[in-house]
Structures are given as structure tokens and as C-alpha cells.
Amino acid sequence: MTTITLENMEFHAYHGCLEHEKQLGNTFLVTVAMELDTTEAAKTDKLSNTLNYQLIYDIVKEQMNIRANLLEHLAQRITDTLLHRFPEILSIQLKLSKLNPPLGGKVNSVSVETTKKNNADNT
Numbered sequence: 001m002t003t004i005t006l007e008n009m010e011f012h013a014y015h016g017c018l019e020h021e022k023q024l025g026n027t028f029l030v031t032v033a034m035e036l037d038t039t040e041a042a043k044t045d046k047l048s049n050t051l052n053y054q055l056i057y058d059i060v061k062e063q064m065n066i067r068a069n070l071l072e073h074l075a076q077r078i079t080d081t082l083l084h085r086f087p088e089i090l091s092i093q094l095k096l097s098k099l100n101p102p103l104g105g106k107v108n109s110v111s112v113e114t115t116k117k118n119n120a121d122n123t
Helices: 019-024 039-044 053-064 071-085
Strands: 002-013 026-036 091-099 109-117
Touching (some): 002 053, 026 053, 071 091
Antiparallel strands (some): 091 109
């Protein structure tokens, strides 16, 4: 098995429960690590035998543009969408961070991490 990771994809987005978060937005980082079998890709050197990183990025970007109140909801939505669109992904670990969260003090970021395995029940 191989793990393909897209690290710290950065987005300006409008997620959060507070009104000023919805108006001004914030910076978010997304890291997604996907486990899959890349044996054929290693043999053939063909993109068609592995994940196209651009397509993964495009899906994450698409989901980041859909507002959410909670990071937990957004992380689950991204994970579910990737597993549904790419059945060759065996499992995903996703970390979603909001930089400088409005907590009344200096905090670099708040993050949620989720891990999910692909199975026949993913729809």
C-alpha cells in the first residue's frame, strides 16, 4: 500500500458559527492522506493507474467553497466526497485547521482530524 498526501492546501473561506467569520472569512489548511494500491502505477508510470492530485485538490476546493458552521461537518463532507468519487482510495486521514480562530486570545490554529475507511456503504 502507498499513502499519497496533499499537505497544507490553503484556502480563504467563510466557515464558522460567528457572524464575522461568515462575513470576513478566515484562512484554512487542509491535509489529506489517502491510502491506495499503486502497484500498477509504479510499474507502468501512467497517471491513469493512480490518483490525479489535481482532481483531489479540485474536490477539496469545491467543498471549501460551500459554507459550514462546524469544522467537523466540513471535514466529514470532504472525506465522504473523496471516498465516493474515488473508490480506489482504501482509507483517508484528513486534517482541517482554522488559523487564528476567534477565541479571545492568541491561538495559532484549531484543527479537527478524521480517519475513514472506504467500504461498500459509502454513498
